[in-house]
Structures are given as structure tokens and as C-alpha cells.
Amino acid sequence: MSSTIDEKITKLEDELRETPKNKSTEKHTGVLKSKIAKLRRKKLDLIASSKSGPSYGFDVKKAGDGSAVLIGFPSTGKSTVLTKITSKASKIGHYDFTTTKAIPGILEHRGTQIQLIDLPGIIEEASKGKGRGREILAVARSSDLIVILLERNNPLNIYEKIIDELSKVAIRPGKIRPDIKIVKKDRGGIALSTLFRLTHMSEKTFIDILREYKVMNAAVTVRGDPTMDDLIDVLEGNRVYPKLLVVVNKIDLLSSRKLASLKRKLPNAVFISALEEENLELLKDRIIDELELIQVYLKKQRAKTDYEEPLIVKRDSSIKDVCNKIHRKFKRQFRYAVVSGKSTKHPFQRVGLDHIVQDGDVITIIIKQF
Numbered sequence: 001m002s003s004t005i006d007e008k009i010t011k012l013e014d015e016l017r018e019t020p021k022n023k024s025t026e027k028h029t030g031v032l033k034s035k036i037a038k039l040r041r042k043k044l045d046l047i048a049s050s051k052s053g054p055s056y057g058f059d060v061k062k063a064g065d066g067s068a069v070l071i072g073f074p075s076t077g078k079s080t081v082l083t084k085i086t087s088k089a090s091k092i093g094h095y096d097f098t099t100t101k102a103i104p105g106i107l108e109h110r111g112t113q114i115q116l117i118d119l120p121g122i123i124e125e126a127s128k129g130k131g132r133g134r135e136i137l138a139v140a141r142s143s144d145l146i147v148i149l150l151e152r153n154n155p156l157n158i159y160e161k162i163i164d165e166l167s168k169v170a171i172r173p174g175k176i177r178p179d180i181k182i183v184k185k186d187r188g189g190i191a192l193s194t195l196f197r198l199t200h201m202s203e204k205t206f207i208d209i210l211r212e213y214k215v216m217n218a219a220v221t222v223r224g225d226p227t228m229d230d231l232i233d234v235l236e237g238n239r240v241y242p243k244l245l246v247v248v249n250k251i252d253l254l255s256s257r258k259l260a261s262l263k264r265k266l267p268n269a270v271f272i273s274a275l276e277e278e279n280l281e282l283l284k285d286r287i288i289d290e291l292e293l294i295q296v297y298l299k300k301q302r303a304k305t306d307y308e309e310p311l312i313v314k315r316d317s318s319i320k321d322v323c324n325k326i327h328r329k330f331k332r333q334f335r336y337a338v339v340s341g342k343s344t345k346h347p348f349q350r351v352g353l354d355h356i357v358q359d360g361d362v363i364t365i366i367i368k369q370f
């Protein structure tokens with residue numbers, strides 16, 4: 001059954017490729033893209049329901065203040081990186097597919113602990129299940145940061161291929177969730193309100209795509225200038241938006257001219273040699289920076305603030321996330337929190353579970369006493 005879905009997807013993709021991009025074909029393009037997205041979702045659902053749980057060797061228990069995965073073609077040096085920058089050794093081999101399961105290690109740096117996961121090499125068509133594609137992509141899906149590891153041969157081309165495989169399973173590394181709010185109504189048609197003029201599609205096409213998803217009556221607010229794919233991402237709803245870090249390994253094998261040229265082509269990438277331990281401190285810094293962690297301080301009632309051991313949480317965390325991190329009972333027995341810092345209008349402000357904290361906040365959680 002799944003092969004027929006693949007065939008349908010391929011057919012629609014061919015049609016999409018052959019469709020000229022202009023105003024008169026815009027609606028058709030939008031409909032084709034929606035159909036492809038729906039079929040991909042159906043396929044993902046099928047894969048998910050065909051398994052009873054996570055596959056053996058790939059069910060990694062979360063640990064640390066944030067999680068990152070190493071994704072790359074075989075033999076790019078993923079296991080060497082894990083072995084060099086975490087407390088865990090992962091088998092290194094000069095042949096492909098040395099690693100056969102998920103190997104989690106802990107990276108300790110600048111007072112934080114990051115779970116870094118080594119995985120088998122990914123290959124083309126991983127999203128269709130080739131290699132251990134499904135398992136690899138499932139681990140990637142649940143992590144906060146995707147570290148794409150490249151090396152000297154064709155790095156840009158391979159980068160595109162990996163991004164493509166990830167995007168086929170609804171992972172959008174390095175992208176920001178499109179800001180489109182859709183509030184369904186009982187009647188009244190579509191009320192579309194945009195902050196800027198849409199340049200990637202007409203309002204009519206926007207509404208046609210909504211209809212394709214059976215959204216007939218709704219108040220829709222758009223910030224920014226979304227593409228058709230962005231709109232479909234919002235309508236599909238199952239997309240994840242992990243952070244992205246691109247790393248080029250084995251620079252010891254590159255001439256300085258080739259290295260300079262790659263740096264121009266990949267300006268945001270980190271260039272390392274895991275083998276010769278070059279730029280590994282920079283790599284650790286960049287992993288922590290990309291995760292955008294913040295520190296908050298806890299203060300027990302009638303006690304001094306604990307500045308010694310800050311709590312490390314992800315940016316945009318709420319009081320609820322803070323509670324979850326301390327102890328389960330804090331959320332269960334929560335009454336309110338008292339917060340002083342950048343996130344509050346005044347010191348000692350009373351807030352609820354949804355309040356978003358900021359770096360440096362001092363927090364007291366008040367719980368019900370039984």
C-alpha cells in the first residue's frame with residue numbers, strides 16, 4: 001500500500017515540476033502541493049501505526065538541558081565527534097555504517113549538559129526507509145538541534161539532500177514556524193488579514209489552499225510573507241522546527257584554498273577536524289549557542305536566591321516548563337509563582353503556569369500544602 005502512495009507522490013511531483021510558475025497556474029500549483037503534503041502525511045501515519053513502539057536501539061531516553069543529533073552521510077566522522085566532545089565513546093571505523101544504532105553521550109560545557117546523539121549514516125531516500133532511515137529520522141524529529149555533519153566531497157550538494165530527506169518527514173531544521181493564525185468559525189467565509197502584501201501567492205490562492213484543507217469559515221491572521229509551502233505546513237500541523245548547525249569535518253584534508261572557498265559557500269558553518277581536535281571548543285560553543293538556553297534562579301519562600309546552581313531551560317520556556325524541570329509535584333500542586341526579572345513588569349510579580357520566563361529571572365514557586 002505504501003508503494004502506491006509513493007507512486008502517487010512521484011506522479012504529483014512530476015506534474016508539479018512540469019507546471020510553469022505563473023499567475024494562471026498558481027492555484028493549480030497550490031492544489032498539487034497540498035495533495036503531495038497530504039499523501040506524505042498519510043505515509044508518515046502509516047509508518048507510525050505499523051510499529052508498536054520505538055525501534056530497538058533507537059529509543060533514547062532524554063537527558064540533559066537540551067538535545068542534539070549528529071546527522072550525516074556514512075563515514076563523515078559523527079562517531080569521532082561524539083567520542084571527542086562527550087563523555088561517551090562511539091565506535092569509529094574507516095568503513096561505512098560502523099554505527100548501527102543511536103548512541104547518546106553527554107556534552108558538558110559552560111555549566112550546561114547537552115545530550116548529543118550519534119546515529120548511523122543517513123543515505124538518500126532515508127525518508128522512504130532506506131538504510132535505517134526511518135529510525136534515524138524519528139530520533140532527529142524529537143531533538144532540539146540538528147547538527148549536519150559534512151566533509152570535503154560535495155558538501156553543498158549533500159547538505160541539500162539531507163535537508164530534503166528531513167523535510168519529507170516534516171522536519172524543518174533552522175526554520176521559524178510561519179506566523180499564521182487560523183481560528184475556525186461556523187460561518188462567514190474566510191476573513192484574511194495580512195500585515196504585509198503577500199508576494200508568493202495571491203489572496204485568492206491563499207484561500208484556495210485553505211479550502212483544499214476544508215477550512216471554509218475562519219479568521220486568518222498572517223504576519224510576514226509566507227510561501228505556499230509555509231501555509232501548507234501550518235495546515236498540516238505536524239511540522240517540527242528544530243535548530244540547525246552545519247559542521248564541515250576533516251578540514252585537515254583540505255588545502256587552504258579549498259577551505260577558504262568552502263567557508264565562503266557555507267558562511268554559517270563550523271569548520272573542524274575531529275581527528276586533530278581542531279576547533280572543537282568552537283563547536284561546543286556553537287552547539288550551546290544554537291540551543292538558546294537561558295538560566296533562571298530559584299528562590300525558596302523566605303530563603304535566599306540560589307545563585308550557585310541556576311536552572312537551565314530553553315528560551316521561551318514557561319513557568320510550567322520550569323516546574324516540570326524541578327519536580328513533578330510542583331506542577332500538580334502549583335498555586336502561583338512569584339517572579340522578579342526581565343520577564344516581569346515589576347519585582348515580585350505574581351504569575352501563572354503560562355508565564356514565559358527570561359534569562360536571569362528569580363522564581364519562587366508557591367505550591368498547595370496538603
Ligand SMILES: Nc1nc2c(ncn2[C@@H]2O[C@H](COP(=O)(O)OP(=O)(O)OP(=O)(O)O)[C@@H](O)[C@H]2O)c(=O)[nH]1
Binds near residue numbers: 078275
Ligand atoms: N582525516 C580525518 N579523518 C577523520 C576525521 N574525523 C573522522 N575521521 C575518520 O573518518 C572515518 C570515519 O569516522 P567515523 O567517526 O566512524 O564516521 P561516522 O560518520 O561515525 O561513520 P558511520 O557510523 O559509518 O556513519 C574514520 O576512519 C575516522 O578516523 C577528521 O577530522 N580528519
Ligand SMILES: [Mg+2]
Binds near residue numbers: 099119121
Ligand atoms: Mg559512526
